[in-house]
Amino acid sequence: MKEVFSIKLFLCKLLILLHILMSSGQTPPGRPVITECRSPEKETFTCWWVPGSSGGLTTKYSLHYKIDGSQENYECPDYKTGGQNSCYFNKSYTSVWNTYTITVIATNNLGSNISEPLYVDVAYIVQPHQPENITAEFTTLDQKPYLMVKWDPPKKADTKSGWMTLQYELRIKPEKGLIWENHFAGNQKQFNIYSLIPGEVYLVEVHCKPDHGYWSEWSHTTYVQIPHYMRVRDTSIWMMIGILSGFICLLLIWTIAVKCNRMKKYLLPPVPVPKIKGFDIQQLKNKNSEDLILALGGHGFFPTNSTELLIEFLEVDDSNEWKIMPCMGDYNCQEEQRNAFKSQNDKDSGRGSCDSNTLLLGKCSENKFHHNGCENTVKDHGKQEINPRAEGTQTLSFNNTEDVTLLDTDTIKGKTNTWPLVYSAVNKAQTSQLLSSDNKLLETPVKNLNSESYLITHMVDQTEKQKGSGDPASSGTADQCYWVSTDEATHLTSSKPMEYVEVEKVNQQNILIVKPKSEHSSSIDSSRQEYTKVSAVVNDNVLVLMKDKGAQCNHDHRELPNLSDSHSLQWQDGKLVTGSSVLAVQVSTNLAPSGYVDTSAFLQPMH
Amino acid sequence: MQKAFFQVSTWFFVLSQTWGTLGYPLECKDEQGSSNRCISIPLDKLFDRVIQHVELISRVSEECCSLFEEMLVPFPLQPKTSRGVNICITKAIPVPGSKSEIQQISDKWLLHSVLMLVQTWIEPLTYLQETLNRYDDVPDALLNKTKWVSDKLPSLEQGIVLLIKKMLQEGFLMTELQQTLTHFNKQPEVLESTLRDYTLFNCFKKDAHKIETILKLLKCRRNHKLSCLLY
Numbered sequence: 001m002k003e004v005f006s007i008k009l010f011l012c013k014l015l016i017l018l019h020i021l022m023s024s025g026q027t028p029p030g031r032p033v034i035t036e037c038r039s040p041e042k043e044t045f046t047c048w049w050v051p052g053s054s055g056g057l058t059t060k061y062s063l064h065y066k067i068d069g070s071q072e073n074y075e076c077p078d079y080k081t082g083g084q085n086s087c088y089f090n091k092s093y094t095s096v097w098n099t100y101t102i103t104v105i106a107t108n109n110l111g112s113n114i115s116e117p118l119y120v121d122v123a124y125i126v127q128p129h130q131p132e133n134i135t136a137e138f139t140t141l142d143q144k145p146y147l148m149v150k151w152d153p154p155k156k157a158d159t160k161s162g163w164m165t166l167q168y169e170l171r172i173k174p175e176k177g178l179i180w181e182n183h184f185a186g187n188q189k190q191f192n193i194y195s196l197i198p199g200e201v202y203l204v205e206v207h208c209k210p211d212h213g214y215w216s217e218w219s220h221t222t223y224v225q226i227p228h229y230m231r232v233r234d235t236s237i238w239m240m241i242g243i244l245s246g247f248i249c250l251l252l253i254w255t256i257a258v259k260c261n262r263m264k265k266y267l268l269p270p271v272p273v274p275k276i277k278g279f280d281i282q283q284l285k286n287k288n289s290e291d292l293i294l295a296l297g298g299h300g301f302f303p304t305n306s307t308e309l310l311i312e313f314l315e316v317d318d319s320n321e322w323k324i325m326p327c328m329g330d331y332n333c334q335e336e337q338r339n340a341f342k343s344q345n346d347k348d349s350g351r352g353s354c355d356s357n358t359l360l361l362g363k364c365s366e367n368k369f370h371h372n373g374c375e376n377t378v379k380d381h382g383k384q385e386i387n388p389r390a391e392g393t394q395t396l397s398f399n400n401t402e403d404v405t406l407l408d409t410d411t412i413k414g415k416t417n418t419w420p421l422v423y424s425a426v427n428k429a430q431t432s433q434l435l436s437s438d439n440k441l442l443e444t445p446v447k448n449l450n451s452e453s454y455l456i457t458h459m460v461d462q463t464e465k466q467k468g469s470g471d472p473a474s475s476g477t478a479d480q481c482y483w484v485s486t487d488e489a490t491h492l493t494s495s496k497p498m499e500y501v502e503v504e505k506v507n508q509q510n511i512l513i514v515k516p517k518s519e520h521s522s523s524i525d526s527s528r529q530e531y532t533k534v535s536a537v538v539n540d541n542v543l544v545l546m547k548d549k550g551a552q553c554n555h556d557h558r559e560l561p562n563l564s565d566s567h568s569l570q571w572q573d574g575k576l577v578t579g580s581s582v583l584a585v586q587v588s589t590n591l592a593p594s595g596y597v598d599t600s601a602f603l604q605p606m607h
Numbered sequence: 608m609q610k611a612f613f614q615v616s617t618w619f620f621v622l623s624q625t626w627g628t629l630g631y632p633l634e635c636k637d638e639q640g641s642s643n644r645c646i647s648i649p650l651d652k653l654f655d656r657v658i659q660h661v662e663l664i665s666r667v668s669e670e671c672c673s674l675f676e677e678m679l680v681p682f683p684l685q686p687k688t689s690r691g692v693n694i695c696i697t698k699a700i701p702v703p704g705s706k707s708e709i710q711q712i713s714d715k716w717l718l719h720s721v722l723m724l725v726q727t728w729i730e731p732l733t734y735l736q737e738t739l740n741r742y743d744d745v746p747d748a749l750l751n752k753t754k755w756v757s758d759k760l761p762s763l764e765q766g767i768v769l770l771i772k773k774m775l776q777e778g779f780l781m782t783e784l785q786q787t788l789t790h791f792n793k794q795p796e797v798l799e800s801t802l803r804d805y806t807l808f809n810c811f812k813k814d815a816h817k818i819e820t821i822l823k824l825l826k827c828r829r830n831h832k833l834s835c836l837l838y
Contacts (some may be wrong), residue, residue, distance in 0.1 A: 016620075043705065043706055059742065069694060091705060091707065092705075094705060095703075095704025096705065096706075096820075097702070097704055097813050097814075097816065097817055098706045121813065122704075123813070123816055158706070160827065160831075161706075161710075161822065161823075161824055161826060161827045161828075162820070162823030162824050162826055162827040163706050163823070165823070211662070211665075211666075212665075212669065363819050377824070422696055
């Protein structure tokens with residue numbers, strides 16, 4: 001604050017002087033400013049100042065200094081060595097670790113001016129010269145190329161005796177680069193630089209600094225040319241590329257080798273060949289005659305080795321148009337039926353699988369009842385009895401003779417059905433539902449292939465959906481055949497699995513001995529089909545079923561050869577009733593699509 | 608390395624205590640002596656270690672000075688005016704200011720001067736360490752560094768004593784040293800405490816640099832007697 005005030009005062013005085021001496025145009029000199037003092041080697045130093053305004057007169061500048069607070073004023077020993085407006089202190093005038101108080105005084109005729117004092121300690125104003133003799137050499141060590149840069153300290157700096165300790169820093173850049181890359185080298189006088197671009201020209205510069213002081217100027221630029229060498233990075237990149245491409249090639253070759261055929265097909269697609277639907281060329285090739293014939297839609301062959309157990313399947317076609325109607329010997333009736341049957345069977349498609357003998361259960365969307373021939377054929381068999389329907393019940397029975405043959409459907413359709421009898425044995429759970437009021441008994445004549453013949457009793461389960469189902473054929477003569485039909489294919493949607501009553505054998509009386517199949521019977525294999533043999537038809541409405549004693553060994557229940565002991569199914573008012581124990585069993589509404597009745601339920605009490 | 612150095616120094620100190628002397632280590636019967644209780648460090652390594660120690664102290668003292676100046680920024684005028692009045696406490700210890708003069712002084716004298724310098728500064732630094740706590744807004748770095756320096760000075764003293772012993776084969780130091788020491792006392796004609804502290808920091812910085820330079824010169828002179836004197 002005081003200084004500022006004094007300066008202001010001085011300026012005021014100056015202005016007054018100027019005012020007075022306006023004509024002269026001369027003023028005392030302006031205030032000089034000491035810019036810097038530097039020592040290159042800590043043994044000498046130089047101070048520079050900048051003069052103020054000269055004031056129009058020749059101005060003389062003088063530098064004065066004091067040492068360490070002593071009041072003695074000394075003047076600069078050398079004004080020339082350092083150049084214009086400088087003061088050079090040689091060795092004898094320099095004492096390190098002493099504080100110099102330096103001032104510059106500008107003097108002219110009119111007055112003088114003094115600069116601000118500058119406090120200098122030589123030890124801390126050292127700025128050395130540049131390093132010298134910089135060499136850059138490209139060498140390789142263990143196949144690692146690098147640039148070795150060497151330099152010498154500035155000549156005047158005494159680093160050998162330890163008077164000064166210098167630290168170095170170098171910088172490098174490619175010739176066309178913009179940014180310098182700095183490396184601190186410490187006290188050492190050489191440095192190694194790695195990671196160089198081959199073929200480039202580099203610029204190298206070095207500068208130094210004492211432990212307490214200023215950095216020197218950068219040295220002269222040294223140019224160095226890097227020869228072309230293979231960098232490890234380049235080598236490794238090429239190696240990786242090679243390995244990767246080799247791998248890809250291997251992969252391609254392997255893919256082609258594995259997918260040879262597919263490739264061929266893709267590139268050279270096969271010529272289309274006519275194909276018959278349902279006809280498998282491979283089967284032909286396999287030369288499996290049975291399968292072949294099956295594929296062709298024919299019927300399989302029966303196993304002929306078993307005489308005891310002859311399973312014949314009768315396909316029953318359940319369609320809406322079938323109705324039980326009595327054919328009272330009416331020719332028209334027959335024809336109608338035949339026509340209906342024909343029309344039914346005239347359908348072309350979708351029948352293949354259903355026509356097969358092996359089929360059943362839920363496969364068919366429609367139940368087909370192949371109605372075999374009628375009265376005539378029945379008649380032919382002679383011993384067959386077809387009891388006229390009694391009130392509410394209807395029974396069917398066949399007497400089995402060796403000559404009895406199954407009804408031949410040829411008369412109707414020309415198709416021979418020689419199928420095993422299939423009984424659908426209703427589950428116990430279904431027992432109650434087995435019979436409904438609308439049940440109808442379908443009589444399907446069977447064709448005898450062997451000496452035995454079997455009767456297929458087929459209960460058609462009619463649900464309540466049925467409408468207008470025809471009544472079972474009324475009783476008629478033995479010559480009558482009964483057609484059972486349902487108006488609707490209700491069992492189409494039956495989801496319950498069918499069970500079979502397996503026909504075990506035919507006894508001497510040509511009675512079908514049927515063995516029920518029941519889920520609850522532990523001894524019965526669920527996969528086996530069970531057949532119940534019809535032993536007799538009694539009372540026009542009782543179907544006597546027999547069990548074969550010899551057929552299935554696992555069964556606990558054995559057939560009773562006696563008629564009286566056998567089960568009998570009675571048709572009473574639309575119900576199939578067991579004879580031995582009057583057990584009104586409801587025919588299950590869930591009749592299997594094929595129309596076979598599951599008689600396992602009936603036979604349960606016998607177990 | 609410093610740790611090993613200090614271990615050796617401590618060992619010597621302990622040894623000296625057993626002898627009941629002034630505390631300076633006595634001769635160690637090394638190599639030839641049967642009871643080889645001492646571990647002798649080669650002189651060159653000892654020099655290097657001492658010099659590195661001093662270098663470190665010098666660097667830290669410089670940092671302390673700059674930190675202190677930054678702290679005194681609100682009072683800009685004082686440091687400027689005080690620079691002209693640099694009365695260091697170690698004024699009494701004459702150390703020549705030019706290289707040529709120093710090179711003309713004998714090793715013995717140089718070493719003793721250095722030792723005196725170090726011993727003189729132990730007490731003031733402890734004082735500085737305490738006074739810094741009176742300031743407001745003292746940076747922790749300044750406190751830590753000051754404490755560190757005051758802790759390291761005694762070990763430096765021991766190192767220099769070792770050097771003297773090794774170089775000059777003096778087992779016992781003269782008591783005249785004690786007389787030339789100017790005891791530090793809080794000068795009454797002073798200066799504000801701030802100024803005084805600032806002066807202390809500056810003077811210590813200078814003296815540390817002096818010690819460093821002298822030791823380096825001594826080392827060179829020891830190793831390459833001829834080349835060091837060329838300049």
